[in-house]
Amino acid sequence: MNKEVIKSTVIGEQYTRYNHKSGLTILLCPMQGYSSTYALFATRYGSIDTCFKTQHDADFVTVPEGIAHFLEHKMFEDEDGDAFAKYAKTGASANAFTSFDRTAYEFLTSDNVYESLEILLKMVTTPYFTEKSVAKEQGIIGQEIEMYNDDPNWRVFFNLLRALYVNHPLRIDIAGTAASIAQIDKDLLYRCYNTFYNLKNMVLAISGNFDIERVLEVCDKVLKPAEEMIIDRRQPEEPLTVAKEYVEQEFEVSIPLFQFGFKVPPYTDAERLKLSVANDILLEALAGEASPLYSRLYEQGLINDSFSYEGMIERECVANVFSGESKNPQKVCDEIVKALEQIQQNGIDTEAFERAKKFYYGRLVFAYNNVESVASALVTSYLYGRNAYDIIDMLVGITKADVDAAAHRNFNIQHKALSVVKPKT
């Protein structure tokens, strides 16, 4: 088996990448002194993959909204029972999640690592769907959707995405709707499964307390070689402009919640790393707690501790989002735009740049302090075609000019939208 050791000279860490004979990429990071082990098994398939075909299909298929998430739920059931019942015997705490661009299955355990791993690998590589079990899941997920419908933070976020994006499936709810999941049947689930749950489209990362050889033995035992699969995903044409500049919804909340986003031109794989590091430094310098903007907003009572920023990067989409609670969201946006324009005209303040860079470096080191965040970082970096430590190397070398360039490229004042969830009148 072909393998490569990946090292960070800056923080003195390392992990190993294996190209397993089954076609699966395996990333292993044993961590000295830790008691727990975290495994994350992910496929490059999320809620935005709604239209696709493989080399075996004549035509593209458009699947119901929420099917990737539905499939995630159904993977826990096999002919010989429920995976939770199997995990109960090892003590591992198991879960799964579906996001826009991936579906991932995880467990965290302090004992019985290899038994738990076997359960995980078998569960994800063995589809088993029946009409009856699909019907049962429609009731459970129906309640999950209702739960999100009552969640103002979730609503303000999806309303923003619907304002920012005109056609892209980021507009759709990850879990779908009651109507869309009613269209799901076992045949559609098998089609999605057979397309995306191909080991060549997947990655397994394990961090913490384990023995590499024993992990590989379990992989050898369970994983069968995957056939070549050429997945063709079709996304609608997405303009750089936004769908709507403002969107609001009334809700049972005490104070308005807002999310204010800038639509960013998509990154190519080659430019993604540098641009995203420069973008994050810029966001911290612009709107972090040490920034003049933050102080101004806070002292005027326009924001509270819930204020935050995020550089959101999905497979084909990037957005810069500011969120929080405010009695006057529009005023907050105006202040952000003012501060941005100042940076665009004069460049970022040198002291603020250095401070934000230091801040960001520390936060990256934090991520390597925790078993779960290590495997997550390995998976994310792999899905974006890089090594987990590239980001630290990039950070050390980033310049003020890189950040100034990002300020122009990633903040087009014309391409912004504000989403507000406000108290019922």
Add this chain to the structure above:
Amino acid sequence: MGNRLSREKIAQNVYFSSITDSRYKTNRISVNLMLPLDKKTATPNALLCSMLRKSGAEYENFMAISKKLSDLYGAYLDSDVMKIGENQGLSLYVTAIDDRFALNHEPLTTECAKLLCSLLLKPNIKGGAFNEKELEVEKQVLIDEIESEINEKRSYAVMQCSKNMCEGERFAIPRYGYKEDVPSITAESLVKTYQNAVSTALVEVFFTGCGSPDAAKQIFIDAFKEIRRGEDYRLSTEVIREVKQVKEITEHLDVAQSKLVLGFRAGSDVSDNDKNLAALLMVAIYGSTPSSKLFLNVREKLSLCYYCASRYDRYKGILMVDCGIEAGNMQKAKDEILKQLQEMQSGNITADELNHALLAIKNGYKAVFDSTKSVETYYLGQIFSGTTYDPEEVLAQLEGIAIEDVQNAAKRVKLDTVYFLTGENQ
């Protein structure tokens, strides 16, 4: 495994505890002021906690603190108000990467200890008053915080249930206090709140990390020498075990999904270690894991909900079960939740169920040392319970618990309050 807890008295009713372990890349220091949860002081205490986080005599405003934190490589500093039984905890904590990762060899850990100590013991008080302008902002922030509890419907429903259930008990006092009490707090009155807190609270300083705690300890020892300490405060909570009449409460809000919360008196609490541990296992079998009775029956078998879970407050000795359901399924869900409790009371608990619950709890306990935060949470929990067991010791005790003990723990559980949050037209 990590080192054993070291806990030392460094001033009257002030303790410094530490756990060090080479696996970490960070160091965390927290200072926790434990005070009685009281109607009169809960609100000013909560406000004080955020004021201490926002400025100090040595840091004129929030930006000065934030700049310092960025210079400490993005160290996290925050404050938190805790409710431990009927005690209110004001907590300030800081976490930073270890000195060995500092690109210019800065002494980050010492700097963090100094910062934390300075914010707590050298507050921004001038002429007998806190900063007026800052206070006005924080008062509004606190009001917003209290009012925004309604935004998250799941936690709101659980809070409403416990408030109604414990009406007339100190436990019903919310951890941030009351919004009605905020306006009357002044820059001068808050100074009295501050003086009372630093002189009377039980103070627990906690260090966890890979570096040495010695410098941090000395900084706190020196600082507390200057503080006049009053009478010792000891944690206390009134635990109620009997129920005269079950309360039924329905609240209407504009919600898509209804929330049902059942509040029980657990009949166990930290004052009796054996009963407490049996209750811990009982609650796990009942509804804390995906192989629990509530998950398998209310969710998987009846398909009524996405979540249905039980949680146990070992300090107050109460148990809550909550689920999100369609309004029309309320009775069905309630019946099934109570039926599963009766099953355990009548001894319908298998060896597998007991073993699986034990494994799930073990999994968590064995990982306690994997993060500085979880070590701190675990040992502070021990200290607040009046014990100092290591996780391995607790595990050994849990292993001695039999099905019969779990059944008895279930028998001690008594339904107190049924709370239902539902749509306006239901």
